[in-house]
Each structure stands twice: as C-alpha cells, then as structure tokens.
Amino acid sequence: MATILVLDDVLDAVTLLQRILEKKGHEVCGFTEEEQAIGHVGANKVDLAILDIKLKKMNGVEVLEELKKLDPQIRVIMLTGYPTLESARESLELGASEYCVKPIDKDEIEEKVEKVLGTRTA
C-alpha cells in the first residue's frame, strides 16, 4: 500500500520490521547505512521512513533533518532503545510524526504505521 524505508544499524532489526510491514502489504526497503538510505529518498518517492536513532556514523535525528530537506512531505517515525526528552523534542520539532521506544511489538508498530500513514503532513 505504501512505500516504507527502514533504517537501523542492526540488520536483524531491519529484517524483522521489513517482514512485519511487508505482511501488511507495504513495499519496504531496508538499510543499515545512513548515506544509502538518504540517497534512496533522494532518488525515489518514499511515503514513510522508520529511523533508529543510534546509527553507525550520524544520529537518527540528523538523518531526519536530511530526509525532510529532500522531501518535506515524507512522514517519519523515530524508533529508539535509548529515549531522551531532548531527542524526542528535537525530532518532533523537525517534523517527525511519532517517537517510539523499543522494545516494540508487532501490534504497536502496525498501529503506529497505520496512524501515521493516515495523516497528512502539515
């Protein structure tokens, strides 16, 4: 139904999310490298990006910023195992639709994805 990009430095996490979302009928591309993910959004239309915060080189909030520059309409869900109020505020101010905390289960991620895809960006 929608094109979704997943970015996490751990491959297993990416694959797991990919599997869950593909079962729901979405088209999912997974990445473990920040630059590749950003490049992908530069060249393709992506409806939703799910970003981990702790990545290999950059941090997820910076990636969020880059993606929003490339495509202000893109919706983003932040997903982190190390939540901080600071990064939550920053992400939401930069335009992330949701800030979710790991551990996250299938139901919660499906629910959040559905919610975010249902809304329009400002």
Add this chain to the structure above:
Amino acid sequence: MFIANLFKHWTYKFFAPGILLRQKYEAFRNLLECDKKSHELIAELEQIYYDQINTDIAAVEKKCRQLSLLVGHVVECLTQLCPTCYVNLTDYFKKIDFYVKLALAPERYDFSPPFTVGFNEIGPDNQTLVGGKAFNLALARKQLGLPVPEGFVITSNCYNYVIEANDLRGKIDEKLAAIDIRSESSLESTSRKLMELILAAQIPEEVEADIVGGFRGIDRAEQGRVKVSVRSSAVGEDSRASFAGQYRTVLNVDPHRMVDYYKEVIASKYSPSALYYRINYGLSDLETPMAVLVLEMIDARASGVIYTRDPAELSSNNLVIHTIWGLGELLVNGRVTPSIIEVKRKTPRRIKRGEKSVQSVKAISADGGGIEVVSGTDGQPASLAIHDDSVLRLAEWAMELERLHGVPQDIEWCMDDLGQLFILQSRPLQIEDGDHKVIDCGDIEVENPVLLSGGIKACGGVGAGVVYRVEGATNLESIPEGVVLVARTVSPEYVKFMGKLNAVVTDAGSTAGHFASVAREFAVPTLVNTGSATKTLTPGEEVTVNADAKVVYGGLVPQLLETVCAGRSLLEDSPFMARMEKILGYISPLNLVEPTAEWFRPEGCKTFHDILRFAHEKSVQEMFSLGDRGSRRARGAKRLVSEIPVAFRLLDLGGGLRPEVSADKEVGVGDIVSLPFQAIWQGLSHPDIYWDPDLKHLDWQEFDRVSGGIFRLESLGSYAVLSRDYVNLNIHFGYHFVVLDTLCAEEPENNYIMLRFAGGGADFSSRALRVNFLARVLSHQGFKVDQKGDLIDAQIMREDRQAMKKKLEQVGLLLGCTRLLDMALKDSSGVEKLVQKFLSGNYDISPITSKQAGRDLVSVNGRTDGSI
C-alpha cells in the same frame, strides 16, 4: 548486580531456605506496599481528570514523578522475588515511564536573546516572543496604520532568562504543586512566597543594558525625560483567556526605575487572582511566559474603551464607546462610571450620545512618577471631550480592528491635550456565547418583591444566594460559597473569588471593566451601575438576581432558577485536560485483566497499571510456588475446597490450619483454625448470598480451564496468608480486587482491620455507585472510610476480639454481595435502596432491575444478631 543476586539466591535456597523465605516475604511486603501507594496516586490522578479538579500541572508532575519511582520499585521487588523470571519487565517499565515523561514534558522554553524588541521590529512570527498585547498593538500600527504610542517590548525570552539565571524554576514548580485554589489561604500564602522570589531576583546585566537600549529607541527628542507605562503582555493574555486585569500595569514610570517596575510587573504573574485565573483555564505556568510592553505615556485628557459589540444588548448592532476624563485606569478598574456613546456599526454611522456620567474624580500623571487621583472634572460629562469627527474616527478604527482579527474587539484608547487620538490596546471582546438563553421576565409569573431594578447587564443569567457586602479592596475576609456579591464597585482583585459567586450587583461600574470581562468568561450574572445596590440590598438576606431583565428579587425565585443553564467549565477543552488525557492513557487503562490469558506477559504491559497488575499477580504466584519447588519445609500453598465457587489458596504462617493437614495440598473449611479467617468465611459463605447455581457444581479442573476464557466474574487467583490471629487476604473478582489485612488477637491494643476495595470493570460512574454503596455500609458499621475516586480504604482499630469477629463477618457478607453490585446498581437512587436492604439483613443482591430473570427476590426477615 544481577549475577551477585543470582548466586545469593541459589546459595540461600540450598543452605538456608528459611532465610530465603523471609527475604522473599520482605520483598513481597515491599511490593505490596508500593503497589498500594501506586494505586492511590493513580486514583488521585484519575480523580483530577474525571472530576475536573483545578490543579496546576506542577501538582500532576509531582504525582507522576512519585508514581514512577514507586512502580520502578515494584519491578525491583519482583526481580528480587524471582531474579530469573521477568527480566524484560524492566525494559517495558522504562518504556512506559518514558512515554509518561514525554506526555508531561512542557513545550521547550527559550531563554536566548533578543531580550528587547522595538515596535517596528515585531514580525508576524513573533507572537510568542512579544505576547498577545504587544503583538496586537504592533499589528494595529503596521497593517492598519493606526496611531499607537512609541514603545518597545521586553520579551518573554527575557522573562525565561531571568527565571533561569536565578535558578527559580524548581522552586516555583514546587510551590505551584502545593496550591489548592479553592482555599484562599493557600492561594494567598503561595502567591506571597512566589512574588517574593521574583522581587528578590537579580536582573542580569545584559538584560539591563538591553532595556536601556530600548529606551533610547523611543526617547527621540526627549533626552531621558520620556515617561512610560509598563504593561504585561503575556503569552495567552488577550486571547481566548483574556487575563483581563490580572496582571499589573504601572503608569508613568521614570525610566531610571525601570528595572524595579519590570520586576513588579512580572511578579504579578503570581498574584492570587492571576494564579486562580490561570489554573482555572488549565494553562500551565510555563506556557504563559510574560513579555512586558513599555509604551510612551500619553497625558490623556480623556480616555476609554470601545466595544465593537454591545454586551448589554447584542442585537442592537451598535458599537459602544465608553469615555472618562483623565487616564483610563479608573474605568477598567471599575472605580468610575463612564459616559456612553453608541454608534451604528455599519455606515452611515449614526451617533447616539447616551448615558452621561459625571465623574467626581479623574486620574492624571503625577510629577514624580505614578498617577494621582484628583477631584474636579467641573461637572461636564467626558463624552463632551470627543466631538463627532473624533467619534467617527474611533468607530472606523474599531471596525477595522474587528475586521482584522475576525472577532469583536475590546479596545482601549485615549486622547491627548491636543486632541490627538491613540489606540493603546486591542483584544477579543468577551461576550456570552450563543446558547445563553435570555430570560424574559414578562413570560414568567414572579410573586417575589422587586428590591431593585435598572442598571446595566455586564453578564447575563440568573443567580441567587445570600447577599454578601464587600467594602473596598482591602478587607476581603473569607467569602462563603454561593453568595451574591454586593459592592459599590468591583475590582479585578475579586476575580479570585469568582468560583464562589452566584451573582454580582454593584452601584457603579460598567460593562467595560476588567471584572465584567472576567465575569462573562466565568458566566457569573453581573448587574452594574444600579446606583442603589449597597443601600437597598441587606447583607444576609436571600435574593435572586436576573441580570438579563435587570431585576433583583427578594428571596428565591425557583421558576427562574430552574431555567438557568449550567455553569461553564473553563477546564473542559483546556490544554491541561488534553495533557491529562494523554498522560493518563499511559498510566490508568488496564489491558492485562486475565492472569491466564496469553498476553499476560511483560510485552502486554502498556500502562503503569498493567505493570502493577502483572507484578502483583506474579509476586503472589511466586510466594505460593515456594512450596512446589520442593524446599525442605514443605509449607506451600494449599487449595481451599468449599461449597462456594471462590478459589482460595492458603499459606499457613503457623497456627492457621490444623497441624494434621500440614502436608496436604487441599484443605476443607473445617481445617481452618485461624479465627479471623473463620469469621470472614462465615460472612462470605452466608446462605442468603446468591451464587449462580450453574457454578455450584462445577468440576474444579474444568472450572480452571474454562474460566481462563469465558467466565470472568468468579474470583480467580485469590489467596490468604494466615495464622491463628492474622489474615492477609487478596481477592480478585475479575477487574476489581480486595485487600483485607487483619489482626484479631486477645489484646485489643494491636487489633485492626484494614480493607481496601478498588477498581472494577464498567465505566467510572458505575464504579462510583459501587463505591458509594460500600462507603455507606462500612461507615454505618463503624469503619473509618476514606474514598478516593473508585478506591476505598476502610479501617477499624483496637477493638476487642468479639467485636472484631462480628465486623469481619459483615465484611465477608459485603464481599460476597459485591460481585453482583454492577448489575444491581443502575443509578444513585439504587444505592440508597441497597444500603437499607443490606443493613436490614437482606443479602440477596440479585439484579433488582432485571424483570426477565424469572427468579423471585428471596427476602429474609432480619437477622436479630448479625446486623449492628
């Protein structure tokens, strides 16, 4: 840490099982204690939300912080009970904890420069930076080219910076958390402390420098002799919430004393009235930072207020210009009654010079600074000061402002000695909303004597109560609830009593005062400018005020009072309630109901309540599986076999069961030696209590299996720890649970019964009915009852054994009946009936309202010894 625990755990298990048991019991007791306190806090938070109690968000933050610590502790205790079992529960706790903190977290607040902004520099994005008042004024000048005095703004960022630099945030929040706005003394004392904090604050050098710079910007040719007025321009002010008159304005300030006056104005944020007003609106302190507007002071020959609609007569299509001599403060403070000029809103603008009021005093700038009130306006009404061409110009500007903002406006203006007009302020006009029904006296027959008629309606509606006279602003003693306030005039300081007033009647004043504005926001019927209220209405007499018809009747007029619409709650759509809803969403809902369900796992925990439920349930299981793990002294839990479908597990601490059964897995009621338990059981198993006949003959194995999915009502997971004189009972009935702890020994000094009843399925109001029933019956039986939302705590102390046993029996009866209360109680009248029924010895609480049940109501005629 984890490994160390594990080692200790296994060591004790093999070599000193007794110590292990005791440690586990300690952890278990700690867990129960924290669980108990957590539920109390949750009940308090729910109460704030459901009962719409006005509190500052700081109080909520404090409760959530405490709750977070307690729930964390519960998780720790569970880990102590079983170090290897629920390792990921901590992760889920941390996750939910974060979501709660995120929902609580206020908007980011900025304390970086600019600290001052000149009028001309105010841009369209600056509303938060300069506050509503300054923003609207800048807009009036820039977009409409209206004449506005020179000025600059000390920004809200500057205010935040002053708070930060003096490290006041924590202290302010602490005091705000403790306020009870329903108590005057709480308001007054907290306000005093907060204002002291601000007045004692140091203004940083950069800020002072910027303020001086701001002055130079408006000084022009005056060379340091310009006089200014210093006014609040807070975020949130002059918008949906007007904050009219709640903050301080200082007039005619000598620039050299600026910093002191700046502090006075920002301290006014914490005046009692301002606190009351803000908290009533559900706005947090952090989201209403105060910018300060510094405006060149105009020596006004005349000034006033324009309302682009007439609140006293909305259908008239007039705008109203109120005028007084001198500075406008005496008008907005209600001290002086203005002359009134009505002008048609649409062109051609016809002018009607209406009420002419003669002022005895006026306010002017004093030479040394400040203002003074002088007498003598030579008897001429102020409306003479403005000729028709000025009137038309003001009308035109007023309508332009209304068009610009899209809503009716409340505009302050003045005219200097040369006849030049200035706009000083523009904000939304507080008028009553459309659903207010105007009560027409002509239709309703009223026999009561008319004590007073006339005056102007400042806020419509009908209110009644005892007359309470107030003189001036200084001797405001404790005003009782529900009075009709009568005074010569009212000042903005009275706002802090707004919640207690059923109506207000004054001798002087106009619809154009701050108080009138706030009265409209709070929908308090207000009649002003009656001329004779203080002479005609006697303190202590009961009156009914019909502000729409401008009449005050002696005594109560029920026909009128019945037609009045309910009072508005300002809190309903407020930011506070929205935030509470979000926060409670992560705290209160219970998703984990059935312990045997597949999702009764850490992963299934979505709220603090879930975590508590999970931990409680698992901790109980842990305690009672100690026996199963084959430790040497096999004193594990035993199942109680009985006639009634209540699945109890018993753990004997010593002397609670007959020694012969110490190795048995199942025991009967006859094996129980514990006195308190026997008494409770007497009550619980009373023959009159109706248990569904289908369940009486259920096979226990079958029951266990089947109850996991289908039957939810009968108790599951209930257990008792007992000894000869002591019982700790935990009963789960589906959604609700009961904790009963009692010591029933020979000497009365240490005896007690502590009973807690909480929760229950169904919505909040059904739970409230149930709790009502319980509270009444328990009180009647001599318990001290404490009710918090849908949670009840009851206790009895130091009674002798016999009396204790009787009470325990009654409690048993109550518990037996309670499961069915949801079906029996449909509304509050049902509660009274049921209480009477129970107290007279009838314990069959079949659904009273169920007609198709086909069961006859079995009525037992009074127990002569059981009831107290």
